[in-house]
Amino acid sequence: MKIHEYQAKGILKEFGVPVPRGILAATPDEAEKAARELGAAVCVVKAQIHAGGRGKGGGIKIAKSPAEARSLAEKMLSSKLATPQTGASGKTVRKVYIEEGLNIARELYLGAVIDRDTRKIVIMASSEGGMEIEEVAAKNPEKILKEYIDPAVGIRPFNVRNLVFGLGFGKDMIDKTAGFVNGVYNAFAGKDASLVEINPLVLTKEGNLVALDAKMNFDDNALFRHPEIMELRDVGEEESSEVEASKYDLSYIKLDGTIGNLVNGAGLAMATMDIIKFFGGDPANFLDVGGSATVEKVTQAFRIILRDRVDAILVNIFGGIMKCDVIAAGIVAAAKDTELKVPLVVRLSGTNVDMGKRIIAESGLKIISADTMKEAAEKVVAASKGKFSY
Numbered sequence: 001m002k003i004h005e006y007q008a009k010g011i012l013k014e015f016g017v018p019v020p021r022g023i024l025a026a027t028p029d030e031a032e033k034a035a036r037e038l039g040a041a042v043c044v045v046k047a048q049i050h051a052g053g054r055g056k057g058g059g060i061k062i063a064k065s066p067a068e069a070r071s072l073a074e075k076m077l078s079s080k081l082a083t084p085q086t087g088a089s090g091k092t093v094r095k096v097y098i099e100e101g102l103n104i105a106r107e108l109y110l111g112a113v114i115d116r117d118t119r120k121i122v123i124m125a126s127s128e129g130g131m132e133i134e135e136v137a138a139k140n141p142e143k144i145l146k147e148y149i150d151p152a153v154g155i156r157p158f159n160v161r162n163l164v165f166g167l168g169f170g171k172d173m174i175d176k177t178a179g180f181v182n183g184v185y186n187a188f189a190g191k192d193a194s195l196v197e198i199n200p201l202v203l204t205k206e207g208n209l210v211a212l213d214a215k216m217n218f219d220d221n222a223l224f225r226h227p228e229i230m231e232l233r234d235v236g237e238e239e240s241s242e243v244e245a246s247k248y249d250l251s252y253i254k255l256d257g258t259i260g261n262l263v264n265g266a267g268l269a270m271a272t273m274d275i276i277k278f279f280g281g282d283p284a285n286f287l288d289v290g291g292s293a294t295v296e297k298v299t300q301a302f303r304i305i306l307r308d309r310v311d312a313i314l315v316n317i318f319g320g321i322m323k324c325d326v327i328a329a330g331i332v333a334a335a336k337d338t339e340l341k342v343p344l345v346v347r348l349s350g351t352n353v354d355m356g357k358r359i360i361a362e363s364g365l366k367i368i369s370a371d372t373m374k375e376a377a378e379k380v381v382a383a384s385k386g387k388f389s390y
Contacts, residue, residue, distance in 0.1 A: 001218045003232045004048045006097045008214035011191060012198075017183035018210045022099035024048075031073030034098035035066035042101030045072040049091040050237040052132070052215065053083035059093070062101065069098055084132075094236060102210060107200035108167060109133055110181070112188040120148040121188060123155075123181060125163050129200035155185050173209075180209045191229060192222035241285075241304050248300045250289060257282025259384050260305035260313040260342075262298070264289050264322050272316045275373055281381035284308045289322075298330030302338050312343040312384035314376055319350030328356035332363040343368060343383035347376035 009019040023034035035043045047059035054060050059081045063069035073096045082090035107129035115122045125145045128136045137144055145166040147159040160178040164170075169177065180201075188196045195217040202212045223230050235243050245252030251266065255273075259281045263269040266288050273283040285308060289301055305313055317327045331346060347370040348356045360367050368383065370376035 001220055001223060001229070001233060002050045002237070003216055003218075003229075004050070004095070004097075004234065004237075005046065005214055006048060006095075007232045008196075008216040009211060011216060012183065012187050012196075012211055012214055015183040015187040015190070017180060017187065018208060019214070020099045020102060020210060020212065022097050025073060025096050025098055026077070026094065028070045028074040028077065031096055031098055032066045032070035035063060035069035038098065038100050040100040043069055044099045044101055045069055045076065046097045046099060047076050047081050047093040048095040048097055049081055049083075049086070049093060050234070051081075051083050051085040051091060053085050054081065057081050057083040057086075057090075059083065073098075091237065102202060102212065103205040104202045104212075105205045106203040107212075108203065109136070110184060110198045110201045112184055112193070112196040114194065115148065118148055120150055121185065123147045123149060123159065123163070123185065125167060127167055129202070133197075133199065149185065151189060155182055176207075176209055187216075191216075191226060192219050193217065194219045241307050245287070245301075245304050248297055250287060250297065250301055250304070252288075252301075252304060253286040254308065255283050255285050257284045258311040259380055260284045260287075260308065260310035262287050262289060262301050262305065262313065262315045264317050264327070268316060268318055272314065272373070272377075275377040276314065276381060279377045279381045281377070281384055284310045295330040295333045298327065299334040299337050302334040302340065306338060306340075306342075310342060310384075312345065312380050313340075314380040315344065315346045316373065316376060317346075317348050317350070317356075319348065319352060319356070323352045324348045324350055324356030325352040325359060328359040331367075332359060332365060335363075335365050335367070340365075343380070345370055345376050345380040345383060347371065347373065 006024050013019050021038055023037060025031040025034050043063050045061045045063055047054055061072045063072055076093045076096055079093055080090035081093050082088055109126040109129045111124045113122055126136055126143050128143050145163055147162055149155055160181055164174050164177045184196055193216055197215040198211045200212050202210050204210060218229055239254045241254050242252050259276055261272055261283055263272050269286050269288045276283050287301055289297060315331055345368040346360055368379050370379055
C-alpha cells in the first residue's frame, strides 16, 4: 500500500526524523492560509499524488508569497499531473502540501528496503540526491552506499560511520546522522514498510539533516497489524479495477497489454505472463484468484478483466486445493453472466481435470481448450490477433 508524502512525513516525524513544517490544503484559499501560517519567506507548493517525479511534471513549485501559493495551488488542484511514473494519462491532483522553504547546502539520498537474498534491511545512501536512484545505479553505481542491517541486531555504530564518511561528512555529523538513520530504520521496521525513500535528504546551511521529500510503501500482508496505516489509504489514488478486486479477495494488478489472465497461484500467474510475452503477446493484468475461488469470485474476476477491454482471455488453472470441475463451472457461469464476446482459452490441469474439461465441452460456449501452457499461450496470442479459428 502506498501513502502520500505528507502522510509519510507524519510517520517519520513520530520516529524523530526531522521534516520541514507543512500544512495540507485542498483548495486555493486553504493554500494561501497555510502559507501565511507557516510565515516563511519562501514556501513550496507540492502536488500530492502516489507517484514520483512530480518536479519533472510541474507538481512542485516555489512560492514567494501567500498570494503566489494560492495561484500555484489553483493551477495544480483538479489538474492532471503527468510524471515519468504515471505515464501520459497522469493523475488528478486533489490535495497540495504547502511546506516551508529551507536553506539547502547539499542534496543527498537515503532509502530503506528489504534484501530478500540476505534477509536483511538495507539502508541505501548516495551523494546524488534529487536524481532517480535507478539512474544513479546505472551511471554511477559506486556512488550508492549500502549497509545491511540484521533485524535481530539493529543498526550498529559502524553502519552509521560508514554512511557518514561515505557521504563525505566529517566526524561532527556522526550524531546527527545516527539519529536520522535510526529514525528511518525504526519507522521502516516498526510499521512493516516495504520501502522508505527520502529523496532528497538535504543538509541545510545551518548544518541540519532534513527529509525534504518522503515516500513510504507498506507490506499489504502486514496491514492487519497496523489499522492506523490502513486509515491513511487513499483509494482515489489507486487503480479502480484493483480496488474493486480487493473487495473480492482477488490479487489483481492492471498492466498495459491486451490479453487478460485468470490464474490460481502467484507463481503460476507470473509464469503465465512470461509465456504469453514469449509468444508475442502482452498481458493485460496479473490476476490470482487464490485457492478457494467460488463461482461468484470467478464471475467478478471476469468482469474486472473485461473492464480493460482485452482482445482475449487466458484461464490457466492447476487444480490442487482448487478442483478443476469447480473452476470450470465458475468459468462457464461467468462467461454466460458477462455475455463474453472475446476469445477465451482455458487450460486445466490437476484434480478432477477430466470433469472440468467435460463441463466446458458440454457448455455450448465457444471456449478454446488447451492441454499445456505452451499450447494455451500460442492459442491465446493467436486469438488476440484474430488469427485463430474454432
